Amino acid sequence: MKTLTEAEVIQQQIAKTLKELSAPKKPLQRSRVWQDPQGYQYLAVWQNAALLRVLIRKFTLNLTLNYPFERRLKAQLDDAARSQKRNIEEGWKRPTTSEYLNFLGYAQASLEEVKGDIRDAKVDSFLPSKPLSSLKDIGIDLNVFKGPAKGQAKGEPTDPGHPYFQPLETLSPNTLTFEMFIELINKTDYLLRVLVESLEKKLRENQKGYRIEQERIKEKFKKK
Numbered sequence: 001m002k003t004l005t006e007a008e009v010i011q012q013q014i015a016k017t018l019k020e021l022s023a024p025k026k027p028l029q030r031s032r033v034w035q036d037p038q039g040y041q042y043l044a045v046w047q048n049a050a051l052l053r054v055l056i057r058k059f060t061l062n063l064t065l066n067y068p069f070e071r072r073l074k075a076q077l078d079d080a081a082r083s084q085k086r087n088i089e090e091g092w093k094r095p096t097t098s099e100y101l102n103f104l105g106y107a108q109a110s111l112e113e114v115k116g117d118i119r120d121a122k123v124d125s126f127l128p129s130k131p132l133s134s135l136k137d138i139g140i141d142l143n144v145f146k147g148p149a150k151g152q153a154k155g156e157p158t159d160p161g162h163p164y165f166q167p168l169e170t171l172s173p174n175t176l177t178f179e180m181f182i183e184l185i186n187k188t189d190y191l192l193r194v195l196v197e198s199l200e201k202k203l204r205e206n207q208k209g210y211r212i213e214q215e216r217i218k219e220k221f222k223k224k
Contacts, residue, residue: 139167
């Protein structure tokens with residue numbers, strides 16, 4: 001086995017160092033560069049999640065008034081509704097796209113739990129079903145434009161000035177129906193899936209760019 005001279009060892013170390021310095025930086029996979037730490041409040045999916053939490057709360061408070069022994073269902077629904085909203089918020093503040101996606105996954109799972117409990121509430125006759133009923137019947141239009149621009153809805157739906165504020169202020173829990181909850185849950189689920197797909201695409205593009213840069217540097221050193 002050939003023993004390397006001191007000069008050869010030094011040359012190898014220099015080559016290794018140069019290669020490491022020339023290597024592309026691993027992508028941080030950031031979902032976005034945000035200036036507003038509460039920018040998630042502009043997202044339609046977050047506003048829907050916030051609205052769902054409020055409506056669930058109104059329903060569960062009414063539930064235990066009429067059915068005092070249903071405290072377990074109340075606790076489960078309240079927790080799941082809170083979780084689907086909070087996970088969107090926490091995911092927004094995570095530094096990488098992959099972490100953001102994980103928390104959106106948790107939000108989707110919590111949303112599915114809400115959906116299951118709402119179905120059970122209907123089956124057990126705790127929540128009335130009224131075919132063709134809609135959130136528009138109580139003054140809430142999910143299609144209002146949401147975002148940071150002037151005239152667009154932003155923030156908590158219970159904030160004065162939000163399009164949902166007045167309907168929520170005067171809302172009687174007895175007017176809520178199974179169909180209204182399913183309408184909101186399905187729309188929120190759709191928006192979550194759209195957000196996840198866009199972030200997954202961004203993650204793939206970041207990883208592809210990193211691999212291309214790696215190959216370019218390998219070819220560069222082969223020619224030396």
